[in-house]
Amino acid sequence: MQDRPDYDRGMDRVKATARESVPGRAVMHDVARLAGVSHQTVSRVINGHPNVRDATRERVLKAMRQLDYRPNALARGLATRRSRTIGVLGFDAELYGPSSTLLGIQRAAQEQQYAITVVTLSEKDTTGSVDRAVGMLAEQSVEGVIVIAPSSAAAHAVRDLPRGLPVLALEASFGRDMRVVVVDQYNGARLATRHLLDLGHRTVWHIAGPSDWPEALQRMEGWRAALDDAGVPAPPTLTGDWSARSGYEAGRRLAAIPGVTAVFVANDQMALGVLHALNEAEIDVPGQVSVVGFDDMPEAEYFVPALTTVRQDFNEVGRCGLRTMLDMIDGSDVASETRVSPTLIVRASSDRPPAVD
Amino acid sequence: MQDRPDYDRGMDRVKATARESVPGRAVMHDVARLAGVSHQTVSRVINGHPNVRDATRERVLKAMRQLDYRPNALARGLATRRSRTIGVLGFDAELYGPSSTLLGIQRAAQEQQYAITVVTLSEKDTTGSVDRAVGMLAEQSVEGVIVIAPSSAAAHAVRDLPRGLPVLALEASFGRDMRVVVVDQYNGARLATRHLLDLGHRTVWHIAGPSDWPEALQRMEGWRAALDDAGVPAPPTLTGDWSARSGYEAGRRLAAIPGVTAVFVANDQMALGVLHALNEAEIDVPGQVSVVGFDDMPEAEYFVPALTTVRQDFNEVGRCGLRTMLDMIDGSDVASETRVSPTLIVRASSDRPPAVD
């Protein structure tokens, strides 16, 4: 013990100090020592294993409390090969729909003690960003991936995901066999269009979302179907990018077309733009033109005028998505498609068409 | 080797199979074997350690590509004691500000190859939710915590966080010595109020946010300071909860008060509600009453009328917050407060007061 030169022993001290400079968090072993049991018993208590004597359990719990012990999720994930983390493949935009869906997922995950890792795909730079996104997800060893994004961008990404990983798409239908949770966009759009026709409009115009978003397509189909049912020819569609700005531009074009009395807009943000454009053109809503949106964002009720729209329960989609994902993970078989129904909310922006002179 | 009974060896086979039922991801050892080097050399290549011969590096990289190898973040985090994860303590609400700040953090984190774990505090059930939130953060062994939430709720949580953990507050100032990134709300509010006074309004009313949000307080102070500077007495304030609905209610009350010609509303969503209420009361904006908001959400430009407001660059706050956090983590000293400046955006909702008869 005494045969080492002093400087050498000094080094040891320095190193030891550097290692555990701060007391750091207590680990399972510390708890075990304090409670006078083995680490395995501590583990059993944590995981609620039945075969632990009550007295022992108490001692361990007390020690845990005393040391403010927290199990280390990293170590646990490594040993158990379950990270308790779900990856979300999102889209880099401030859209009401996707972001509230994310919130729903987030809430549900928190309840289930799962963590969420969000990775976003940027619109441009598709190839690089997809690689990196998939890479991150794979490295984090997520237990599953929930996709909230237009298929065009995400389809690539999904292909590259490690195989065997559960994948769930929200609001989209990829060709692959993949579970899906969706709002019934088609019927929502029908509802909206039908509402306008029922009010007496000769036809209904449509401002659609970007064609690479499945939602946009389905809403368009629903609109068209409602017109077909009524035996009304479909006017040409205008297309926006979901933003209020693009809605405004479409609205301006619409304002220049004579005879337009009703518009079904594919989301509320664009509908706001349309209202703005019509107001600017001194066209009265709903006196001269009726406008119906889609989503029912919280602000829609306070647009001027209050917007008639189709409510989607994004929060529910998110919750439901997470629940489904968890089912997929522990192998319960799940319905391959879950539908959430939208409802029509009638407010002040839709009314009967102006009397024809 | 042959001295074990057959059934025993059989058992082994079964277990082995169960263990590696799926080929699973390649691990470092597999790469090492394929490249004919030790696992440590592979590690060196991954981490860009300099002392690796070019030829060796190439062989390793090739093996990695061939096996589609991904380092396991869990194992890495465990060994290195750095999780490359930042915790975000958020607030469970669909507010424009916080959620775009989060988006900014998220974007910046992704660039830096950091993961984000979001934990939200729900408004009610404060005690329980705080415990759980802090617990999750601690278990995930985050390297730091960014707080985006009103101080009242978050203050508790912050206190319980493991000590030694870097904490950064966005848009808030806790008493503790804690780094902060803020938009200069005070001056933003002054700008807005001043703008209205400059237009000739005798005074400016204010609809404030909830009093436990620091932003709300600072905006109110800025408003009051501007009035003081002009030697104008401050009318009583109304208070909302950031939502369009609460803005609408405040707007209705305001509409009933004679002589109001200018209102500064603490955020755009409430301002929308105010516009709606005024429109309903057939009060012309900006003809009879001018309205100025705060935030400049993308929709504000398309309100009816287009909203004059104060722009905050939330995205920048988020980015800046993450950058600061990373600096804190690797010990660079950082300014204890970083300010981002807001700018006034004048649109159609503000104008000169109506001529007095």
Add this chain to the structure above:
DNA sequence: GGCCGGAATGTGAACGTTCACAATTCGGAT
């Protein structure tokens, strides 16, 4: 009173990395 079986506990080896240090190789200067 010994023995049996289940409950309760302990032991050592994973999990997939990085760290600390030891061993080997290599190019040149002696």
Add this chain to the structure above:
DNA sequence: ATCCGAATTGTGAACGTTCACATTCCGGCC
């Protein structure tokens, strides 16, 4: 030729859990 020191590579032990299995304890039964 020989040896030195730096560059390169390898070895074994962490990191903090859980898993598989071994061991001990204990009550009751023949």
